[in-house]
Amino acid sequence: MGEVDPAFIQEPEHRPKISYIEGKGVPLIDLSPILSSNNVSAIEFQGLVKEVGDACKEWGFFQVINHGVPLDKREKIDGASRKFFAQSLEEKRKVRRNEKKVTGYYDTEHTKNVRDWKEVFDFAVEEPTIVPASHEPDDKEVIEWKNQWPEYPPELRETCQDYGQEMVKLAYKLLELIALSLDLPADRFHGFFKDQTSFIRLNHYPPCPTPELALGVGRHKDAGALTILAQDDVGGLEVKQKTDGEWVRVKPTPDAYIINVGDIIQVWSNDTYESVEHRVIVNSERERFSYPFFLLPPLSTMVEPLEELTNEKNPAKFKAYNWGEFIGNRSRSNFQKQKVENLQISDFKISE
Numbered sequence: 001m002g003e004v005d006p007a008f009i010q011e012p013e014h015r016p017k018i019s020y021i022e023g024k025g026v027p028l029i030d031l032s033p034i035l036s037s038n039n040v041s042a043i044e045f046q047g048l049v050k051e052v053g054d055a056c057k058e059w060g061f062f063q064v065i066n067h068g069v070p071l072d073k074r075e076k077i078d079g080a081s082r083k084f085f086a087q088s089l090e091e092k093r094k095v096r097r098n099e100k101k102v103t104g105y106y107d108t109e110h111t112k113n114v115r116d117w118k119e120v121f122d123f124a125v126e127e128p129t130i131v132p133a134s135h136e137p138d139d140k141e142v143i144e145w146k147n148q149w150p151e152y153p154p155e156l157r158e159t160c161q162d163y164g165q166e167m168v169k170l171a172y173k174l175l176e177l178i179a180l181s182l183d184l185p186a187d188r189f190h191g192f193f194k195d196q197t198s199f200i201r202l203n204h205y206p207p208c209p210t211p212e213l214a215l216g217v218g219r220h221k222d223a224g225a226l227t228i229l230a231q232d233d234v235g236g237l238e239v240k241q242k243t244d245g246e247w248v249r250v251k252p253t254p255d256a257y258i259i260n261v262g263d264i265i266q267v268w269s270n271d272t273y274e275s276v277e278h279r280v281i282v283n284s285e286r287e288r289f290s291y292p293f294f295l296l297p298p299l300s301t302m303v304e305p306l307e308e309l310t311n312e313k314n315p316a317k318f319k320a321y322n323w324g325e326f327i328g329n330r331s332r333s334n335f336q337k338q339k340v341e342n343l344q345i346s347d348f349k350i351s352e
């Protein structure tokens with residue numbers, strides 16, 4: 001990634017500003033009331049639910065501390081990931097992702113048709129992940145997604161699997177808080193994630209000689225239900241502030257996780273919460289690592305506004321769509337430049 005290939009260059013209106021606003025930033029929420037060893041009052045718990053609801057509504061993003069994920073698990077995956085990416089391209093490409101093997105190493109991802117300044121390694125959290133062979137409702141054939149694990153570093157596999165389980169646990173806790181904040185039963189969302197297709201991405205953003213022209217990840221919204229992200233101390237994640245559309249940098253906070261609502265929660269909540277645009281800025285001096293966990297339902301899921309959240313006064317704002325087809329369309333656009341913008345939930349919006 002030495003010289004700058006035109007494929008990386010953003011259109012002028014999407015190029016990052018070199019100076020940036022840190023502002024008040026996305027809310028920081030202390031999750032200690034939900035750690036099981038604590039004796040919490042109902043008031044304290046209600047306060048937490050409200051904080052989560054307000055953050056989802058006002059920002060679509062928040063950071064959490066005292067989340068219960070052991071720090072050593074995060075440090076281990078970070079260490080293994082650094083060892084993996086430090087290898088030669090030839091070595092990394094031995095576990096390269098392709099249209100048949102959907103997980104593994106990849107260094108040519110595009111977001112909205114511009115190449116991202118990054119390399120990634122993806123792995124599915126449920127192993128193997130069972131998915132239907134096609135989107136035809138009558139087709140009962142299933143296939144298995146098996147992760148591709150590199151030979152080096154040898155600890156990568158177990159470290160990743162362990163970390164994946166921690167992410168699933170945290171995701172369920174967050175789903176409960178989000179459900180309660182929408183006046184739903186705490187476990188309302190749990191059933192959607194049996195046979196989940198969730199995956200974790202190890203992101204490596206190398207230093208970039210022209211950080212003013214390229215982006216680590218171009219502006220996008222996460223298509224899944226929820227994202228739980230660990231970022232290192234370099235910083236670079238920017239969120240589009242809902243109040244004025246300004247890009248705001250998310251300040252690295254040691255041992256915090258950044259949570260954002262994805263498109264699926266936007267649809268389930270019938271637009272009460274919104275999936276917010278974000279992007280990643282790179283810099284010319286320091287490489288950056290980040291680890292998002294994407295909470296995703298089975299491919300057969302039909303995504304539509306929850307019945308409890310719609311009524312005559314507040315009718316469904318989206319038509320139902322099939323998660324497998326939606327994500328299938330997205331991943332094709334990651335592999336090759338396409339002439340049209342990829343599928344968005346706005347394509348399923350019911351006009352008022």
Ligand SMILES: O=C(O)CCC(=O)C(=O)O
Pocket residue numbers: 201203217222229231236237278279280290291292
């Ligand atoms: O690296 C980051 O901070 C965020 C990456 C991201 O937004 C994504 O992979 O969807």
Ligand SMILES: [Fe+2]
Pocket residue numbers: 220221222278
């Ligand atoms: Fe994202």
